[in-house]
Amino acid sequence: MTKVKNRIRRLRFDHDEMTQQELANRAGCTRQTIIALEQGKYVPSIELAFRIAKAFGATLEEVFQYEEST
Amino acid sequence: MAPLQKRALYGLAFGVVWAIAIIVVFIVKGGVSTFTEDQGFRIVIDVLWVGGLIFYGILMLTLRKQSQVDERDRLILGRAPVVQLWAVIFSMVIWTIVLTESYWDQGIPPIFMYLVFMSTIIVSAVAQSIGILIGYWRMGRND
Numbered sequence: 001m002t003k004v005k006n007r008i009r010r011l012r013f014d015h016d017e018m019t020q021q022e023l024a025n026r027a028g029c030t031r032q033t034i035i036a037l038e039q040g041k042y043v044p045s046i047e048l049a050f051r052i053a054k055a056f057g058a059t060l061e062e063v064f065q066y067e068e069s070t
Numbered sequence: 071m072a073p074l075q076k077r078a079l080y081g082l083a084f085g086v087v088w089a090i091a092i093i094v095v096f097i098v099k100g101g102v103s104t105f106t107e108d109q110g111f112r113i114v115i116d117v118l119w120v121g122g123l124i125f126y127g128i129l130m131l132t133l134r135k136q137s138q139v140d141e142r143d144r145l146i147l148g149r150a151p152v153v154q155l156w157a158v159i160f161s162m163v164i165w166t167i168v169l170t171e172s173y174w175d176q177g178i179p180p181i182f183m184y185l186v187f188m189s190t191i192i193v194s195a196v197a198q199s200i201g202i203l204i205g206y207w208r209m210g211r212n213d
Contacts (some may be wrong), residue, residue: 005164026118028140029140029142030072030073030129030138030139030142030143032071032072032142033072033140033141033143036209036210038140041209041210042142042209044141044142045141047141048140048141067165
């Protein structure tokens, strides 16, 4: 699994159960990419990461976290 | 299923049907010797080949217009030519070995230039779709 974690699922829930499609439309990507992100199977580009954070009205760090390996 | 993945699946399905149709017609109609002598047979194969290529192009363009492609799809699309390249190299190796072993004494008939070119185009089209599907599969496994 990737070391970049995200809280997209949680943030969607906090935003009135925003659908994956709605988030995809706001962030300018496909629903399948949102699914891959939520499953931790894809790390987005910095640009997409910013667009997703903006869609939630959050900062990048509130959405994405980097987990350092010990 | 991502729109690009769906497009690749349609491309693969058509490509396989297209290749099988040409091979079956080629074998049923009499193979290389008939192909060399019979102009009508050559026209049938030409129609199948060029017609298939045009249909494939139209199919891909139509599906492209309908589908959104994002950065993840573009990443996969960018890696697909690796599969395409290996498939073309592999088909060339097969052709080279089979033709040299079969026609070593009498020389390779020029008609095979045509068949090698035709098969390369088909292999290239099908392998691109396979490359895209492998890309989604690998990304799904998180490699």
